[in-house]
Amino acid sequence: MKMSSTQGPHSLAFRVMRLCRPSLHVEIPVRFDPSDLLFGEDLFDDPVAASHLPRLLADTVSATAADGSTTSADPSDLSYRNRFLLQHPSDSLGLPGLLLLPQSFGAIYLGETFCSYISINNSSNFEVRDVTIKAEIQTERQRILLLDTSKSPVESIRAGGRYDFIVEHDVKELGAHTLVCTALYNDNDGERKYLPQYFKFMVANPLSVRTKVRVVKETTILEASIENHTKSNLYMDQVDFEPAQNWNATILRGVDHHPESKQPMSDVFKPPILLRSGGGIHNFLYQLKLSSDGSPLPKVEGSNVLGKLQITWRTNLGEPGRLQTQQILGSPIAQKDIELRAVEVPSIIMLEKPFMVRLNLANQTDRVLGPFEVWVSQSDSLDEKAIMVNGLLTMHLAQVEAFSSSEFELNLIAVKHGVQKITGITVFDTREKKTYDSLLELEVFVDSQ
Numbered sequence: 088m089k090m091s092s093t094q095g096p097h098s099l100a101f102r103v104m105r106l107c108r109p110s111l112h113v114e115i116p117v118r119f120d121p122s123d124l125l126f127g128e129d130l131f132d133d134p135v136a137a138s139h140l141p142r143l144l145a146d147t148v149s150a151t152a153a154d155g156s157t158t159s160a161d162p163s164d165l166s167y168r169n170r171f172l173l174q175h176p177s178d179s180l181g182l183p184g185l186l187l188l189p190q191s192f193g194a195i196y197l198g199e200t201f202c203s204y205i206s207i208n209n210s211s212n213f214e215v216r217d218v219t220i221k222a223e224i225q226t227e228r229q230r231i232l233l234l235d236t237s238k239s240p241v242e243s244i245r246a247g248g249r250y251d252f253i254v255e256h257d258v259k260e261l262g263a264h265t266l267v268c269t270a271l272y273n274d275n276d277g278e279r280k281y282l283p284q285y286f287k288f289m290v291a292n293p294l295s296v297r298t299k300v301r302v303v304k305e306t307t308i309l310e311a312s313i314e315n316h317t318k319s320n321l322y323m324d325q326v327d328f329e330p331a332q333n334w335n336a337t338i339l340r341g342v343d344h345h346p347e348s349k350q351p352m353s354d355v356f357k358p359p360i361l362l363r364s365g366g367g368i369h370n371f372l373y374q375l376k377l378s379s380d381g382s383p384l385p386k387v388e389g390s391n392v393l394g395k396l397q398i399t400w401r402t403n404l405g406e407p408g409r410l411q412t413q414q415i416l417g418s419p420i421a422q423k424d425i426e427l428r429a430v431e432v433p434s435i436i437m438l439e440k441p442f443m444v445r446l447n448l449a450n451q452t453d454r455v456l457g458p459f460e461v462w463v464s465q466s467d468s469l470d471e472k473a474i475m476v477n478g479l480l481t482m483h484l485a486q487v488e489a490f491s492s493s494e495f496e497l498n499l500i501a502v503k504h505g506v507q508k509i510t511g512i513t514v515f516d517t518r519e520k521k522t523y524d525s526l527l528e529l530e531v532f533v534d535s536q
Contacts, residue, residue, distance in 0.1 A: 098211035196293035213275040307375040315362035322359035330394040427526035449492040457486035464511030504535035
């Protein structure tokens, strides 16, 4: 953290310490043999002493074993091949059981809560009075006030004393941040003095989210790849996709995932997903479908907002973090002037018996369309045609107002049994001389009994 210099002598000074959880203090184990502490290298140069060395080493080993530890070292072996053997399983951990307090300001990431302990110290030999303290965060776009004692100033800070407080801020912007601490106080001679101090820090991005959108028939598949850019492991508590209006989202899991219906407590005891430090990646897959509530899609040409991801995580010692992505866009939607959909189709269709299909013709423009003519295309030969019109080949429809719809019925007859398709319904705007075809394709089952 960098601190700006202040002009002129001041009785007060700010000290800032970031509050964060400690980390595990890991020591690299240094292996040595106890005999290294008892005998020097010159002992090997004396032939008389060297002859007694195996017996002395045996005494050292036996004394060590008497304390309860075990060893497999041969006392007559004077080489170094046994010096680095682990005598106890805990020797390999290198953990002395200590926690290490932060020695520097450390890295601050987007989505975390910045928490700082601020102390204003009186280093003079006299008391200062009526101290007004302010603390705020400045970014490139805004200023956020964290503390203001203007309405209730600190009455006095004695000589050698201090006033402490804690501020918190949810980090929501990347880049340079400045913690501005100011104090307005009365000095010993009654002069009103102003002390500003500036503490700068950078905010980095802890995660990168890459998305890929694929469309399979009427289903949109969204793949989200989340990568860890921090120097510590991240445990993903929640990665949820919030679909936009008109969309429904379902997460797709692997085949080895047990159905949630068999795990009533799965949401409570769901294990977090580990993203290892320095580049750990996990992929999430979502299936998106347009909702069938009949509400129209947004009328903005080419827009296709799918939704956004909500991501929460914790670090090794439980520090929380939360991010929300920007809106994820799918393939542009080609705006259609009219839309044709089936409203009512008989559940049972018998071979060579007429049936009615109720259809809805929707005008998705801001102008009046029509009148229309509707017919079923007869491009296929009679031998290949499975469902035909029963009655008038052409139906006339009235005009349809802007953003309105009109319903009508088609009288059809099936000439082949099994699963068949109703296709070829064509709508012709008689005023604009415009033909709309391939608007609808339905699959029905025709029973021969």
